Amino acid sequence: MKKKTLFVTGGGSGLGAELVRAAHRRGHHVLCTGRRAIADLPSDFPDLPYLSCDLASAGGAQVTADWVQSHLSGRRVDCALLNAAAGYFRPLSAETPEAISEVLTLNLDANIVLAHRLSGNLEGGTLALIGSVAHKGAAGMPVYSASKAALDGFGRALAQEWRGRVAVRVLHPGPIATGMSARAGRKVDLADRLFLSPRLMARIILDAALAPRGRDRQIIGYLRALRGQILPLGRQAA
């Protein structure tokens, strides 16, 4: 299998960190950014180029794009996995203007900047946008839902514009046991036991992103996980 150059955002923790690990295990060349400082990364985090940068900060996405381009040395980005996101499980009345702005900037605007800046580097590659099943409109998290629906609409339009040049895929994972749900303020209940493990989800998402063909918008949930386990057709070896 050919070694590929991957770029992952939000790679310091959660699903992003598992995406980085899975890609690294498969021997790909991975560039990774995250909000965490390098010193705060887990001790077993793979040794690879890592930029500590907050994509929601002013100019953060521009700095990140510059950093990626400076590390490419002529190679293209075979696959950009734009995964960084934040959200809160709370009604609109409990939101603050600052948090609304942060969530929309990180989950949507930063990805628009990265796609725009890296469009030339992605020629022939894949742009994978990590959405959420909440994009359909979840009453408990209106702002997060809006940001993920916006990402879906963005990817849907861009997939058509770039067809034949860059494959654009919006991958919508179901709930994952990353602790984001508890951090977002949702009470931990029985449903949490049904969340898929980030490690399994990362493998499925990586397969979906790197597959030569695939639908523009995909839901990555239980059905997909089962299909991957029972019928590992066309799956790359981990």
Add this chain to the structure above:
Amino acid sequence: MARVLITGAGSGLGAALATQCMGQTAAEVTALDLAPGKPGPHWVVHDMAARDSCIWSGLAQDLRARGPFDLVILNAGINATGPFENVALDAHQAVTAVNLHGPIRLTHMLLAEELLAPHGRLVFVASLSCFTGYPGAASYAASKDGLASFARALRRPLRKSGNICVQLVCPGPMDTPHAAQHAPKGAKADRRLAPGIVAQKVLDASRSKFLIVPGFGATMAAALGRLFPQTMTRIMGRVLFQRLKARP
């Protein structure tokens, strides 16, 4: 007398909504836009893309004197058309700021300030692109899908808390300055819906209806988009994006 707030009331659909509200229901209309428009409604000057919290607290103060509102229509919107990478980043960022950040922030403020009257209506103006996709206007499509999902998420909580009815309008192309600026070359303006007709449909809509898609053509396109989302976006790519790309 009913109190109405309309954003983007200076032109197009917003202007038609303001005119009809005042003409037919003698409502007390507060009209919001970047600059005051035709005399009639009470004008409040505000930029929906504003980030500064002072500007938003200034708006809150202006609206407190005019509310609480029985009908709020979040209509203000801008577009940036052309191949995604050829449109300047600033233009894309302005689109998401005006069309998504602004309305969410304004809705948050209306709730915090209790400016939505009980039994009132809160109407979001999205786009037919929510059903068809919109290659050639990726940031616009993003903002409108975001707004639609936001409306869906608010529907139940607002009905429970103050019996406030949340509605979503997805109009197709209208005969407005906005469409004239962003339609591909050679598009026929007389095929587009008059904003007055859309405004009437919005104002007449029953409270039990969440989604309002005005006009037969738009209704058909929305139905097809629901059934065949990817095919519909490919068709949009062929009939719209290819022509937008050819635009100088």
